[in-house]
Amino acid sequence: MGDLILSTKDAAAKDTGSQEPEAKENDAKDTIATIPIKHIPVRPAYGTKGKPVVVATNYYDMSVTSQRLLQYKLVPVRVYPPGVTAKNPPIALKGRKLHRIIQLTMEKLDGVWVSEFKDYVYTLNPLTFPNGDPTIRIEYADESRPMEFDVKFTQPTSIDFGPLIKYLTTMKDYSGDFPVYADVISAIGAVLGHTPRSSSNVASLGSSRHFPLNISGQSQPLGFPDMNTIIRGYFQSVRPATGRLLLNLNVSHGVFRFAGPVKDLLKNYNAPGLRNVHRLLGRLRAEVVFLYDHGQPKGSKKGKAAGPSQDKIGRRVSEKTLTGLATRQDGRKGSKPVIQHDYARPSEVSFVLDGDVPAGFTAGAKYTVAQYYKTRYNYTVDPDLPVINAGTKDKPVYIPAEFVTIKAGQAVRRKTTPEETREMIDFAVRSPFANATSIATLGRQSMGLDNSKVLSAFNVTIGKNLLSVHARELPTPSIQYQGQKTANVFEGSWNLASVKVYRAGHPITNCTWVNIQQEGNGRHYDDNDLKNTMEEWRKHMKEKMGIPCSEFKNPNGLHIRLARGEYPEQKIREVFKLLSEYQMVFVVLPGKGTDVYNAVKLVGDTEMGFHTVCVVRDNLLKKSAQYYANVGLKVNLKMGGANHKLREDIPIFKEGKTMAVGYDVTHPTNMAGSDNLPSIVGMVSSTDRDLAQWPSTTWTQQSKQEMLDAEKLRNEFAERLQLWQKANGNQLPDNILIFRDGVSEGQFAQVLTKEVPEMREACKKIYPAKRQPLFTLVVSVKRHQTRFYPTDSRNMTKSRNVKSGTVVDRGVTLARTWDFFLVAHTALQGTARPAHYTVLLDEIFGSKYKAEAANMMEKVVHEMCYLFGRATKAVSICPPAYYADILCTRRRVYMSDVFEGSFDDSSSIASGTQSARIQNASHRNIHSRLKDTMFYI
Incomplete structure (x- = not known):
């Protein structure tokens, strides 16, 4: 793939690695928790089976020095003028407002600092405060409304890099929590992310995603209905690895709202389409031009911090949050404007001027927007464009459309349409080589990884080449159909020619x-x-x-x-x-x-x-x-059949004494009112040794709660055991292999302390007291950012990806933690995404297979990927996790009226009829006749 992009020299070095990046942009409300690392199974050994190969990764080596940073927490408090009552409770500060307040605060202090612009700043040296008072007063103007804040700094916490560096070098003497040294990793992440977050030309989303807004060829319009744009950006994350730190850098894509003059947006819509324009403009941030009075000299006075600015011809420019177009519902308070019809033009919107009025106007008289601009500013507005409301529904502020420009970098918060999705796929799906090239060129440039004053000040250096690591290609299992006929498997796929279903x-x-x-x-x-x-x-x-x-x-x-x-x-x-x-x-x-x-x-x-x-x-x-x-x-x-099986049964299932379970939780995202929509749980379990049938159960729980409700989990898990018992001659399984899908490292502790105990309680109710089953629990994750690229054409598929069965358990994993990446499938296009598996609990493999435990775990997971019943190919994630995800999707179908309904952004979804709809939809359960079948497939 070229020396410019990939270097294979690191593959021969000592085994180094990092844990998998944050599993997903996690929407769950559960607090990130830690657990003593002694409770996480130690990797029994590295795997040895399969053909050795070398693959490139999307990781860079990082160099940091053994130093200390100081972490300050910032607490902004609104200061109200005398006689003004403070709001109780105070409005939470977040997003761009908090970002700007932190920026204004730090501008008043000396010293080098970095921040994620949330709660903390990190410095190399103690901050020196004026008069020794750790409270800074700043003036902030939000949409022309000046405010004052007292920003208090707490006593700093020392973040010492030394113990982390020592641990990664020796992999010894660590008895702390998992994830390891999370506070240090977070601080280094703040250093790396500071440059893109500080740039007005980059839109940063979540904890790790950054999207350059001004690079040619890195975006594409999505067209109707909203004229949104997909932008190619980058994900970056710091990962601890054996012997070093790594920077994980990957291509990411985001969908953003239309940016630019509103008059250009309006060119795409006729009169009937203005209703959609009104909807999509709501709550968008825009730059609005306010003209000077006719005859007033063009001043050059600077605006206050964060307040209105002036363009080069002297007109005042202010940032506003739009309400939409002018409608007949505007002005519920005070003097109500007269709107001839919804989405009216400047000559069709009129209002009464009260009190002190500008020269040339009469108090109490009615004027159209067109008349107002002509009389006061000697400006003739565009008569054909609808008027924009840059105020609120109650107190509208009407602006001619030509004076409004939508700001770039505003993410879309709704589900994309099928047409948009197709356009997104066309833009986002690229060859592995193309993505690797972007990472090594535009990615480094956009993230400020080279010649960075910030990184230099904090003694952080990023290696020049993408790392390569050792991998193995596991052997392909043989697939059997009725009459002991076998399928011809090629690159993880086969067909049904001349065969019948196994059972x-x-x-x-x-x-x-x-x-x-x-x-x-x-x-x-x-x-x-x-x-x-x-x-x-x-x-x-x-x-x-x-x-x-x-x-x-x-x-x-x-x-x-x-x-x-x-x-x-x-x-x-x-x-x-x-x-x-x-x-x-x-x-x-x-x-x-x-x-x-x-x-x-x-x-x-x-x-x-x-x-x-x-x-x-x-x-x-x-x-x-x-x-x-x-x-x-x-x-x-x-109908309860088995489409195919493995010719050689998976050893742990061969005796018919092991049950497999998969469960997942999906959360409402990218939609208005999602905080009140429920999260959906899906759980499946095997009932036969061929792993063909996976009956299921599904339920809803509190919105964005990742951990399962205790009582519900206990009862439903007991039901899984009873189904197994019914299908297996009244016998209960000796072993239970559990795949927990989609949790991040910060939630591993809660899986072990909240969910596993409830499953054990379910077993206690059903099993004899002295015969409890053995558990092994594996977290399976697809929403991570690790990618592998072939370095040799002999180990490459037609789509230029690594071959199916490629497993990586070193180089990008920690030596102590038992985890591995597996590309079980063949990606037909784009870059193959490996599944990442982490063993959180093991009572089966270590005791049964001893030194071969790691090899057996990889074999079991890999071969299970060939047993996804509705396909004639290996799938990318282990079937229990895959089925659980499909099940959650089916449950969501039953609730499509609330999940895909058109709740307005400004409405309270939890009130009245809408709340009742959600409650009603949550109780739509599978019919009893289908309950124990694979109805969801």
Whole structure:
């Protein structure tokens, strides 16, 4: 891939590594906790199985000196003028306001400092305060409203780098908490992130993501409905590694609101589209031009700190938060303006001037916006552009659109549309080489890693080359179908040619099909052709795949016709009620839109209690045997079958005494009112030695709570054990292998102290007192930022990725912690994302496999990735975690009216009808007839 980008010299060095970066931009409310490292299993050994290879990483070596930083906490308190009552409780300071307050405060002090612009600043030397008082008064002007704050500095905490450097060098004498030296790592992260966070040309999101706003070719407009833009940026994180510190730097993408003159935005919309413009302008930050009175000389007086500035022709420029366009609902307090119609133009918006009025105006008289600007400023506004409200709904401030410019770097807080998603994928999916090149060039430049005065002052140096590490390619397992036939596996994938499912599920003796038509959705088709295709598909499943499916009870199908924009749920419910005794209903969807699909699953899964299998009509009518087979795999799983198995059983499951469990929690993100939408828990468990069937349970809990509710977890885990017992001759498993998906390192402690005890309590209620099962718990994470790149074309796939089965357990891992990265799948495009596995608890592998525990763990996880039932390929994450994620998605489908509803940003989602809708949606549970099946697949 080129010496400019990758260097392989580090692969031969001693094993070095780092733990996986923060698992995700975590939305959970749980406090980050630590746990004594002695409670985390020690890595039993490095793995040895597989073909040795060398891979490059997206890590840089870091050099830091053994020094001390001082950490000051800043506490800003609003100072109110005499006679003004302070707000109680005070409004929390965060985001850009807190950023600016910290910046203004530190400008009054001498010394070198860095900050994430949240709560803390870090310095090399003690700060010297005027008159010795650690309280600094600053003046801050927010949208032209001057405020004063007293910013108090607490006594500094010393952050000593020495113990961390010693530990990483020796890997000895550490008995503290995990994650290791979190305070030191956080301080170094603040040093590295200070430069991009301080730049007005970079938008920083969360703890680690930074997006340059002015680099050509690194963004792309997404078009309608909101004219948003996707920007290529970078994630950076400091990671402790054996023998050194590493900087993890990766390409990241963010979606941002339109930036630029509002008049340019308006060019994209006609009159009916102004409603959408009004919506998208709401709560956007913008620069607003205020003109001087006609005849007033152009001054050059500077504005106050953070307040209005002046452009070069003397007009005053102020930052405002927009409300939207002018509407008839404006002005609920005081003199109400007269708006001829919503989204009106300057000649259609009028208001009364009261009190002291400017020269040329009459108190109590009514003026349009156009008249006001002409009389006061001798300016003729654009008569065709709608008026912008730069005030509030209660107290509007109307500005001609040509004087408003939306500021860059404002992130989108909603779910992207399907069209936007397609555009995003087109822009974001690039070859591994392209991403590595960006990291090594624009990434370093944007993050200020070279020739940085800040890094130099804090004695931090970043290596020049991306690191390379030792890896291994694990052997591919053999896949078996009915009659001991095996599949030909190539690059982690195979097909169903000439094979039948390993074990058919329950015979489908009572089924039919339903065709849903929606005006304006889908291509023209012939009814007879559709009927014949459905029968052809049924025969393919029965004859080619070995799935027993009897003839349709209604050969001609049932048909539902929906008008354009019609809400589909009621008509689907009316037809489905006629089919309540059926086992399975095959549903032909008009297109890929989610509204019809969501209604089908809601009614079928929660109300009727029969399985539904959905196909898109255009795809079905292509009569592809591969399409028939892919959907047929879902059919067999729903009916309790096993599509394929491994020829050589995974050792730990071979005896039929080990149950596997996977669970995940998903949180509402990128939507208005998400703080009151519930988080969703999904849990699956195996019931057979072939790991084919994974019945499930799902529930909701408090919004953005990552840790599972204790009582609910205890009861649902007990139910998983009882299902295993029922399916295995009344026997309970001796071993339970648990995959916990998606928690960050800061939540590992809570998994061990809050969740594991509840699962043990469930076992105590079911098992004999002296025969408790052994637990092994593995955290599986996909939302991290580690990537690997091939360094040799012989170890490369067609998409220029590392090969499936590539495992890395050194170089980017800590020697003591038992974790590894695994690329089990083959990425067809883009850069393959490895899964990261960390063993948090082990009572099985160490005792059973001794010195081979690490090899066996990697083998088990790798081979399980070939047992994802609905695919003929290895998947990127272990199936228990994958199924749990799919289950959470299905539960969210049942609640699509609240998760995908159009709650306004300014509304309180927790009030009135909306709160009732959320409560009602949270109680939509799977029908009892489907409860113990793989209905969610």
